[in-house]
Amino acid sequence: MDLQLAGRSAVVTGASRGIGLATVRALRAEGMRVVAGARTSPVELTETGATVVPVDLSTPAGAVRLVERALEELGEIDVLVNNVGGTDRVQNLAFADSTDEEWYEFLELNLMAPVRVTRAALPSLLRTRGVVIAVSSGDALTPRQGTPIGYPSAKAALNTAMKALSVELGARGVRVTTVSPGATRTSLWEGEVGARFATAAGVAHEDFLAMLPTHAGVLTERWITPEEIAAAITFVASPRSASTIGANFLIDGGALRSL
Numbered sequence: 001m002d003l004q005l006a007g008r009s010a011v012v013t014g015a016s017r018g019i020g021l022a023t024v025r026a027l028r029a030e031g032m033r034v035v036a037g038a039r040t041s042p043v044e045l046t047e048t049g050a051t052v053v054p055v056d057l058s059t060p061a062g063a064v065r066l067v068e069r070a071l072e073e074l075g076e077i078d079v080l081v082n083n084v085g086g087t088d089r090v091q092n093l094a095f096a097d098s099t100d101e102e103w104y105e106f107l108e109l110n111l112m113a114p115v116r117v118t119r120a121a122l123p124s125l126l127r128t129r130g131v132v133i134a135v136s137s138g139d140a141l142t143p144r145q146g147t148p149i150g151y152p153s154a155k156a157a158l159n160t161a162m163k164a165l166s167v168e169l170g171a172r173g174v175r176v177t178t179v180s181p182g183a184t185r186t187s188l189w190e191g192e193v194g195a196r197f198a199t200a201a202g203v204a205h206e207d208f209l210a211m212l213p214t215h216a217g218v219l220t221e222r223w224i225t226p227e228e229i230a231a232a233i234t235f236v237a238s239p240r241s242a243s244t245i246g247a248n249f250l251i252d253g254g255a256l257r258s259l
């Protein structure tokens with residue numbers, strides 16, 4: 001199927017690894033022009049041919065700067081993928097130990113970064129009748145025991161914000177959609193944050209990585225790949241999905257057991 005994306009323009013946040021990098025690769029493979037935002041620009045990202053904008057998206061200035069550079073490079077924005085989120089800092093896991101600072105960090109990266117980047121890109125998205133795709137999390141629908149609850153709380157707020165925005169913008173030609181991954185093997189799990197979860201569970205990091213999909217209820221009993229999430233994002237970005245507005249696609253290997 002021709003996804004009719006060739007030549008169109010996209011901005012991807014949190015693009016240097018994991019789901020963001022897989023999304024840049026998938027959009028580039030469709031012939032899109034891509035501006036990629038992250039704090040670092042590893043060779044895996046630069047070799048995609050995307051234009052990399054080094055930027056800290058936990059700050060208001062970072063969000064504005066990314067969109068300004070994207071408009072200089074691309075002219076207009078057809079597709080915005082608000083992927084940045086999660087955390088790369090080891091947080092307190094128990095609610096009683098959580099600090100305001102930790103809560104605000106989750107909110108800055110998982111809610112306010114998408115809000116700010118979308119707001120800055122909105123004039124262009126209205127001109128192009130573009131698409132906004134937010135990467136949320138299955139955790140917003142089924143909070144998992146042991147995850148700091150600032151994270152699913154911020155993602156739940158993101159889901160609501162994107163649904164409300166889809167209503168506000170749908171009639172003006174801009175589609176807003178959410179994609180919610182389940183357990184996806186990325187540096188989030190392979191790095192310090194995953195190691196902290198393993199310690200809390202009382203198992204070695206390697207064993208934790210081996211058991212997590214089954215423990216999380218993933219019916220395939222394996223990790224979801226970043227490429228699987230990127231494929232869904234690419235399809236939603238396509239004009240082939242012209243009537244997909246306000247949906248929340250859950251890609252969690254069947255882990256959520258409610259309707």
Ligand SMILES: NC(=O)c1ccc[n+]([C@@H]2O[C@H](COP(=O)([O-])OP(=O)(O)OC[C@H]3O[C@@H](n4cnc5c(N)ncnc54)[C@H](OP(=O)(O)O)[C@@H]3O)[C@@H](O)[C@H]2O)c1
Nearest residue numbers: 014016017018019038039040056057085086137184186187
């Ligand atoms: N992996 C999962 O199991 C899973 C499940 C559900 C939802 N998600 C969601 O999927 C999205 C991507 O997750 P992932 O697992 O791919 O994460 P990841 O491997 O930790 O990658 C995070 C990306 O975001 C960038 N980033 C982090 N902080 C940033 C900041 N302040 N400014 C700019 N860029 C920043 C990182 O690049 P730099 O370090 O270069 O800045 C990196 O490219 C997140 O929204 C996450 O919540 C993931």
